[in-house]
């Protein structure tokens with residue numbers, strides 16, 4: 001009776017200590033990051049670049065400056081330097097890696113938020129979520145993992161070990177410049193790799209500012225210089241990167257994804273492709289409508305719709321279709337579009353001028369095939385030069401799958417809304433897409449929403465929410481079909497930066513040594529086949545009795561063989 005008291009006291013004391021330790025903040029060094037306008041990074045030697053990456057601030061078209069478009073030799077040089085640095089970093093401790101993350105967390109959550117003009121809150125939050133997840137669980141998922149060793153290897157121990165692959169390359173899109181740069185860097189560096197990131201020609205300016213932050217954090221923890229590189233350029237630069245790294249992560253369009261994969265087939269490196277989507281947003285008739293309408297509009301308009309997991313197809317049950325549309329119309333009517341820096345607008349610019357035309361073409365195609373515009377948002381006071389950089393939020397009704405707007409990724413602030421009769425019809429419609437990234441399903445009955453989502457062929461599902469899985473950074477992110485394959489984020493994404501090695505070793509039993517049983521030692525005895533048969537029956541026989549009987553025979557055979565001297569004659573061979 002009295003035995004467990006001291007144990008209980010000890011456990012309580014331990015819990016209390018853990019709690020108190022949690023209250024002591026870790027010491028995180030501060031770093032100085034030059035937040036002034038970017039300077040052109042110094043170039044060593046050659047100035048053979050054929051082209052420059054010109055940078056403009058999208059909302060105002062203000063010219064920011066340019067970066068060099070790196071030629072293949074320069075890219076190779078960056079990767080070579082990264083590879084050297086990685087050899088040193090591979091030996092770093094998880095403690096040192098965590099310190100690197102803590103510095104980035106401090107910068108992201110405080111300083112960057114103030115200076116980073118075009119960062120949406122979502123970018124900062126997802127990045128902070130990723131860092132805290134890596135701090136809490138990263139090491140656990142990279143430690144050797146023990147697995148079952150099976151029947152024939154019962155005397156052994158089986159495990160998986162994770163080693164860094166070397167230099168992780170990433171070619172990232174422009175829609176979330178901060179997160180898209182930090183995301184591959186965090187996973188790569190935490191798992192002991194180097195990283196070379198090619199930023200989009202449309203977001204090079206900010207990319208180079210983030211580079212200074214990463215560089216400062218690395219040097220604050222004593223990591224080797226050159227562990228992380230950010231490079232700028234166009235297709236040629238990207239191709240050279242694919243050709244020289246040990247793994248490539250690509251975020252972009254299916255067309256470019258195919259080219260990357262082709263390139264990667266030459267060096268046979270692993271590829272992770274995140275190629276966008278045409279996500280469905282399904283609303284059953286039993287929902288709390290005003291709430292869902294707010295989520296729906298945000299799902300379509302966040303970042304001006306430039307979101308690979310943005311909602312692009314809306315399927316609404318016929319019983320609530322009319323009120324859903326009228327409530328969406330009411331909200332969108334009140335939305336005003338303008339330059340985000342002036343603060344008072346609901347939605348900002350889109351990144352590329354050509355993109356406005358593409359969006360308008362999608363809308364025109366739908367109108368020609370019988371769709372109608374239910375409402376469009378209004379423009380605020382736009383600068384004269386920048387009108388083309390904006391696209392009004394647009395709600396389309398009377399749409400169906402004959403229209404391009406229901407098939408092609410728009411990547412813009414358009415909400416096409418379609419009616420459905422039954423859950424089966426909603427599933428059929430939502431599933432009818434060449435993309436398969438994500439979906440969002442809303443129902444007052446959560447089980448029903450789950451049932452619908454489970455039948456959709458896609459990589460990510462949000463039940464009664466939108467894109468919530470991306471806030472849970474323990475989860476993998478990625479799709480199927482034209483949305484690509486492989487996963488980033490989560491356990492899967494972290495381990496995808498690793499050389500996964502299967503290792504079998506002896507258990508502690510010192511008396512069991514690896515040895516080939518006599519009957520199948522070379523030269524194979526006449527009982528060799530019989531022995532194998534008994535072994536198979538012993539290990540995998542259907543009934544326990546069969547297996548026991550075989551075991552007895554097996555042991556008998558072994559002892560007989562051991563008693564006999566080894567045969568001297570060689571067998572006749574064909």
Ligand SMILES: *[C@@H]1O[C@H](CO)[C@@H](O)[C@H](O)[C@H]1NC(C)=O
Pocket residue numbers: 369370371398399400402
């Ligand atoms: C698509 O919608 C348009 C306009 O509502 C209609 O005229 C057309 O018949 C529809 N096509 C199909 C295949 O349902």
Ligand SMILES: *[C@@H]1O[C@H](CO)[C@@H](O)[C@H](O)[C@H]1NC(C)=O
Pocket residue numbers: 427428431455456457
């Ligand atoms: C959804 O599409 C996939 C392939 O794209 C298919 O295998 C699956 O059967 C479809 N599911 C339903 C419910 O139609």
